[in-house]
């Protein structure tokens with residue numbers, strides 16, 4: 001099983017992430033071969049496995065850590081993440097994911113919907129087999145609700161020029177940060193830490209997730225599709241106004257407005273003009289600074305974690321910093 005090369009520097013974690021991916025692969029068994037092929041090709045398309053990595057690292061802080069259980073719960077979260085990506089690409093009408101054609105563009109929307117559905121089911125099957133109580137299942141269901149609510153908040157605000165930065169933050173807190181937060185909570189809690197400790201881990205995850213999505217939105221304004229393996233220049237045209245644009249609007253409302261009023265009728269050249277303006281009005285830089293602020297908050301809390309798992313603590317610090325500097 002091949003996992004993302006970013007983990008080479010962390011051999012023990014890489015071993016468990018490999019086991020996580022193997023378990024995800026093994027949990028797929030469908031009569032419908034087309035849907036099975038779709039699910040398999042997504043599982044093996046080289047995702048970064050960040051959420052399971054956090055989950056596995058936080059599980060090191062519990063005294064009752066059981067590696068098999070930690071790996072299974074990490075696989076469950078990544079199955080959930082994978083499902084959301086397949087469905088997200090349908091909603092966003094995206095052609096590229098992880099540098100490859102999306103499931104919807106390879107197999108069509110129906111197969112893609114079922115592939116995502118199957119992954120949701122697989123997530124709950126693993127969870128119910130391995131959780132020590134109903135707690136993780138309850139939390140997972142609540143997280144799914146929050147992810148959906150973030151996505152719906154984003155949809156409700158499409159082409160909304162009055163959208164505020166607080167609304168943006170609320171949406172990304174649901175659609176992205178929630179899953180990071182859940183990974184960190186479940187990792188700790190299911191290996192026997194107190195609920196109080198796990199909640200602190202969950203806050204760390206929330207900060208990491210917010211920084212992660214802001215950086216993702218910054219990359220949309222700074223990278224090529226080849227570099228990030230996903231489409232760029234699509235958010236604005238689809239009416240998704242992310243942080244760099246919202247900051248730029250604070251400075252350059254009058255200049256940007258005539259373009260944004262065109263809605264989905266923007267030409268490529270006009271879209272590129274918007275991107276240039278977002279840079280020149282300082283939107284990219286300001287967004288980067290906010291991502292840094294959330295990362296610093298996470299790092300500060302990680303540094304205060306007990307020294308019972310020194311290696312995990314060190315790796316949490318390095319990985320969290322590396323996410324801020326990522327370019328893909």
Ligand code: IPE
Nearest residue numbers: 047048049050098176213216
């Ligand atoms: C993509 O997440 C979706 C966002 C929250 C921006 P990742 O960048 O973690 O996706 P993969 O799994 O590594 O492709």
Ligand code: IPE
Nearest residue numbers: 084085088092147175176230
């Ligand atoms: C990511 O949505 C969050 C979910 C998948 C729920 P985006 O649409 O912002 O992410 P990318 O850019 O397609 O990965």
Ligand code: MG
Nearest residue numbers: 088089092094
């Ligand atoms: Mg998308």
Ligand code: MG
Nearest residue numbers: 088089091092
């Ligand atoms: Mg989306």
